[in-house]
Amino acid sequence: MGQASSPTTSALRALSMEFKSLQEEPVEGFSVKLADEDNLFQWEVAIFGPPHTLYEGGYFKANMKFPVDYPYSPPTLKFLTKVWHPNVYENGDLCISILHPPIDDPQSGELPCERWNPTQNVRTILLSVISLLNEPNTFSPANVDASVMYRRWKDSSGKDKEYENIIRKQVAASRYEAEKDNVVVPTTIEEYCIKYKSKPPEMEADLADFYDDDYEDMDDDLDESDEG
Structure with missing residues (x-):
C-alpha cells in the first residue's frame, strides 16, 4: 500500500503506450487527448453516437x-455532457461492469469475469461504453427514472416517446458543443468506421511484453489474499 500515492512505472508505461497507440491507430466512435500534456493520468474523451441509434450524431464529452x-485497478469515467441513461448517474459518473474491481459481489448481479482485469484497456472500455449507450443494463440502474423510461420505450416498441425525446434533445444540444469545438461528428456508417492505414504489429508485441513482465512484478507485490 506504500506506493498508493505515487504512480508506478508500469502505469506510466501502459498509459504512454496506449495513448500513442490510439493516436496512431484511431478507433471508430471516439477520440482521446490529454487534459494536460504533462499528466498521463487524466484524459479527455469524446464519444460519438453510433449511426442508426437514438444517439446518432451525438457528441458526448467525458x-x-x-x-x-x-x-491493475480500473479508471473512472465521468460524462461532462448531459447524458440521460440508465447507467449514468445524475452527476455524470458512469456505472459499467468493466470499470468495477473484480470482486465477487452476488448482490450486484455481475460476474467477476465481467468486471475489470488488467488485460482491459482504454479501447475496450470506450467500445463497451458505446455499446452500453444503445443497450443499457437495467438490472441495477444508476438512474432509476431513466431505466423505467427506457423500459417503457422498449416495451412499447417506440410508441412511448418520452425516453426517445429526451435523448434526441440532448443529441441536438451536443451538436452545438461539437461546432464550438470544431469537431465534425460522424453520422453515417462510412464516416463512423475509420479505415486504418496499417496496424503496427510492434505495438501489439510491446503490449504483450509489457503484460508478461508486469504479471511477474505483480506476483511479488500482491499478497496471496488479494488473488482474484
Missing part, C-alpha cells in the same frame, strides 16, 4: 481518470 496502479 473525463477519464486513471489510478496510480493502472492497469
Whole structure:
C-alpha cells in the first residue's frame, strides 16, 4: 500500500503506450487527448453516437481518470455532457461492469469475469461504453427514472416517446458543443468506421511484453489474499 500515492512505472508505461497507440491507430466512435500534456493520468474523451441509434450524431464529452496502479485497478469515467441513461448517474459518473474491481459481489448481479482485469484497456472500455449507450443494463440502474423510461420505450416498441425525446434533445444540444469545438461528428456508417492505414504489429508485441513482465512484478507485490 506504500506506493498508493505515487504512480508506478508500469502505469506510466501502459498509459504512454496506449495513448500513442490510439493516436496512431484511431478507433471508430471516439477520440482521446490529454487534459494536460504533462499528466498521463487524466484524459479527455469524446464519444460519438453510433449511426442508426437514438444517439446518432451525438457528441458526448467525458473525463477519464486513471489510478496510480493502472492497469491493475480500473479508471473512472465521468460524462461532462448531459447524458440521460440508465447507467449514468445524475452527476455524470458512469456505472459499467468493466470499470468495477473484480470482486465477487452476488448482490450486484455481475460476474467477476465481467468486471475489470488488467488485460482491459482504454479501447475496450470506450467500445463497451458505446455499446452500453444503445443497450443499457437495467438490472441495477444508476438512474432509476431513466431505466423505467427506457423500459417503457422498449416495451412499447417506440410508441412511448418520452425516453426517445429526451435523448434526441440532448443529441441536438451536443451538436452545438461539437461546432464550438470544431469537431465534425460522424453520422453515417462510412464516416463512423475509420479505415486504418496499417496496424503496427510492434505495438501489439510491446503490449504483450509489457503484460508478461508486469504479471511477474505483480506476483511479488500482491499478497496471496488479494488473488482474484
